[in-house]
Amino acid sequence: MNEPKPLPIAARAEGCPFTPADELYEMQRSEELPRIMVPSPLLDEFEAATITRYEDAKNALSDTRLRMGFVFDPEAPRTMLNQPGNLLNYNGADHSRLRRMLTGAFTVKRVRSLRPMIERIVSDRLDAVEQAGAGADLVQLFSTPIPTLVICELLGVPYADRADFQHRAQVGLDVNTSRETQIRNLAEMDEYMATLIASHRESPGDNLLGSVVREHGDELTDDELVGIGNMLLIAGHETTASMLSASTTLLLRNPDQLAVVRDEPDAVDGAVEELLRYCSPATAMPRQAAADMSVRDQEIGEGERVVVSVLAANRDLPEAEERDLDELDVRNPPKHHVTFGYGAHQCLGQQLARMELRIALPALFNRFPTLRFACPEEDIEYRTKALVFGVRNLPVTW
Amino acid sequence: MNVDVDQPRCVAAGHCVSAAPEVFDQRDEDGVVVLLDETPGEHEHERVREAALLCPSAAITVREGERPS
Ligand code: HEM
Ligand code: SF4
16 A cells, blocks of 8 residues: 555646646546545544545445544534534434435425525626726625625525624635634624524524524524534535636636527536536545445445545546546536535535526626636636635636 | 335435426425336436436436336
8 A cells, every 4th residue: 555645635737726636647547545644624634545536436425334524523622513513514314314404495496496586696796896897806796795695595694794794704714814813703603693593593584594493493402503504604605606716717718618608598507517517616525434345346444534536536427438527618518526525415505506606607797798807817816725626816807 | 117216315415306307306394305207208218317317315216118007
């Protein structure tokens, strides 16, 4: 077995933030599952068996012996992730018990009914971009607020509280803040979420969180409800914001593909799937083996950690035989991808995320048909080292 | 074609309903799959195969070639 390599699982090629690094492809070719060191805010770093092939990823993620890596620990300090109610902290029957209480709110039908609300939010944000004029930063004015405001609607955050709510959500993502700031911010988020839960308990709102309280309030503690609210925010806003920004930069660099999204409504759904595959914003999924097991014929020992690279697996789909998966091609959407994960934890909010992207991207390019970068392309900064890929700035003009 | 669904396995991701709305639905209360048509007509077959491929929990089983019983 190789020595573990000090390589982030989402390494990108020099010069292209969207292309996986050669090392990732090297791992994909290797028959063995390489053990690499994965940096982690909770554990500093840990060694993990790395899964980079698509078929291996699907098999691993649907194998019940692979558990969520950072299971809820009530003894450890409470953090955004370490909370009751967060689905990503549960396994097996505990997980399905909680998940079943939420899935009713995310059915295809329920998500479709949210369309007018999302259209309104998008159109307001486009007004804000227009008002800001040439040089407007789409990250600040478009990609970040849209998913946060959608979550405000789901949680029933009153208008008066939204500016503060958005501010806390942004601080939560800002890696340039001190530990103290993060701790204080987290306490404020918990406190706010608790007041929100209290008001839903009194009179459940006509929104997602209200319906969870109405239908399952007697089976859930306040603590769990706070955790559910926080989870929806964490899981739903950074990933979706990343997709909006990354898709926009990619399409601005490929004007013929941008034209497809702008001018051909029937092609939008497929284009969004291809953008999801190509961007892979949630780059990796950590797990831990609860028993000795194997993926393909490769052994993984009980207690070993495992990480699945979404980025690499999405370049290894069966379609690889017919087309170059390192190229974006919105006219040639993948049949399937693992951008939303796979198995029991597959993204709860995926139909909502799709709906946001399908509405927001064409709306942006139709409002500003001559949209272009307001800075040299090289000045766009990407966040490639964090668990969630991101675009830091996206100044545009039209 | 015969279709079967395994409700306890379903994680309510909704792919089946998006792919083949005539064959699958989701329960309102928890999003779990409901089979509307066990023996869908020829024109649905491709969509049903797609649903089975997309389903992240292998909750959909398709047996090809069987006559509607
Ligand atoms: C493009 C945007 C999004 C991407 C790429 C994404 C990606 C993912 C991935 C990969 C997972 C699985 C993690 C794992 O198995 O380790 C996940 C889980 C989850 N996502 Fe998303 N997500 C997105 C948007 C959303 C939205 C909008 C919401 C809700 C408002 C949401 C809520 C959740 C929840 C609650 C889970 C946990 C599910 C469980 O553990 O059962 N996501 N997401
Ligand atoms: S695709 Fe599978 S998991 Fe999703 S709702 Fe249908 S049967 Fe359930």
